[in-house]
Amino acid sequence: MNTVFDRGAIRAFRFVRREFHAKTGEARLVYAFDDGPELIEVVRIPGAPFELDPDRAAAVDRALRLLHLVAGVSYYKAAVPPAIVVEGEPLDAATAALATLVYENGLGEFAYRNGLELRGRIVFPHVGTEPAPAPVLGLAPHALTAVGGGKDSLVSVEALRAAGVAQSAVWIGGSQLIHACAARTGLPLVNITRSLAPELFDYNRHGALNGHIPVTAVNSAILVLAALLRGVDQVVFSNERSASYGSLIEGTGEVNHQWSKGWAFEQAFGAYVAGRIAADLKYYSLLRPFSELAVARQFARTDRYDAHFSSCNRNFHILGARPTSRWCGQCPKCHFVFLALAPFMPKPRLMSIFGRNLLDEPNQAAGFDALIEYRDHKPFECVGEARESRAAFAALSWSPAWREDALVERFAREIRPQLGREELAVEPLLEPVDEHRIPPALWESLRASFAA
């Protein structure tokens, strides 16, 4: 493309067609703006050729339709045109409602940063007929555990292992870091590849709208498809309770960067999968009842992954990682993970993971201030709630090992006196809540393994 991407002239975003090739495991998701070129996203699920009986083939097609709708968000956002057109069979009301929910909320940060109002503007056309409830397919008891290279999914892997749940470590994309973490689990590995339509990058260079998309919703829909193809009954994510809370922006309200990691998404998506795709396919987040601090404490209980994991998002760009080391030490994720692990890990171990002590670097004060919502809002990143960060700081400020470090000392002197002691306790934040979709027997075992 040599000209500008004239998004104002675009009238409609079209869902053109979806294809699945059982011999190769390749799904092709096809979109277009008006009569422009086809934008084709390709996802490949390993394990082909897939032999599917008619019921499973029909469920695979329903899952593919869901993935087509959800993954379209990457392209729709480039122009946000007035109309959405779904070609082929029309959507029913429940499917259209789920797609609208994902687009409106999952593009919340995108809309805020681009000064757009998307609520009420995203209309997926649908008809009034309701499809039959999804059948039971007789899927085998086995979890596809999504691995993201960070601490959360590794906590889930170990919890499922302890509970005796058969599982595979599954990841999407070409990240070597995630591959190394997945290999370190010792589980069977499943690496799914995904290529965005190359035209999108061209559009981005020529003036398309850009910003954050609900990537966990896309990954979830990919794993649902993979579970059906591989004939297994569970898709397990590792989204903690804290993901349900966004950043509070003055004059705007709450904007959640990680909306599709939150409880509202999990409930709607999980219910849709069981109700409309396959009745015995369970989608849930194993860490939903827990805070980031509870997950950090659990992670600290084994050093198996210390030399492999990273939560720093500079490792995870689709056009190639941009890290100088596994931890850049300067981004909100590095700040938060350092702070959250510090109360639960011996200091030398944490410093050897990061290669430095971030809490003794006075020039990083602003980054840590944002985490505790002091003079700034919580960053648009996957970090815990401000009350968790404040409680972690408070715990360190009473610890002989940490209290003399520059930023901890500053917290104790300047910020702690403004906060009530009851706001600063770590213990209440380690208590699980009973809001989750975890199968009951597994929940009992999980609760016991997280208890102190």
Ligand SMILES: CC(=O)N[C@H]1[C@@H](OP(=O)(O)OP(=O)(O)OC[C@H]2O[C@@H](n3ccc(=O)[nH]c3=O)[C@H](O)[C@@H]2O)O[C@H](CO)[C@@H](O)[C@@H]1O[C@H](C)C(=O)N[C@@H](C)C(=O)N[C@@H](CCC(=O)O)C(=O)O
């Ligand atoms: C790695 C990262 O943080 N990427 C965000 C960044 O994108 P950037 O341009 O720096 O690099 P790429 O990720 O390589 O993306 C290239 C372009 O492609 C678009 N794109 C990418 C993936 C996709 O599924 N659809 C797309 O359209 C993207 O817009 C780029 O133009 O900045 C972007 C704009 O703010 C972010 O959207 C990129 O975030 C990725 C989608 C991503 O995978 N981010 C996760 C690390 C992440 O933020 N996870 C959240 C979960 C949030 C959720 O609701 O699911 C978290 O852990 O909190």
Ligand SMILES: Nc1ncnc2c1ncn2[C@@H]1O[C@H](COP(=O)(O)OP(=O)(O)OP(=O)(O)O)[C@@H](O)[C@H]1O
């Ligand atoms: N490339 C990926 N493939 C499959 N699942 C992924 C991928 N990236 C992230 N996930 C999953 O999405 C969820 C959110 O990712 P997130 O980055 O918060 O988790 P994490 O990498 O396990 O931990 P951390 O919060 O320490 O980064 C997790 O369940 C994670 O396993």
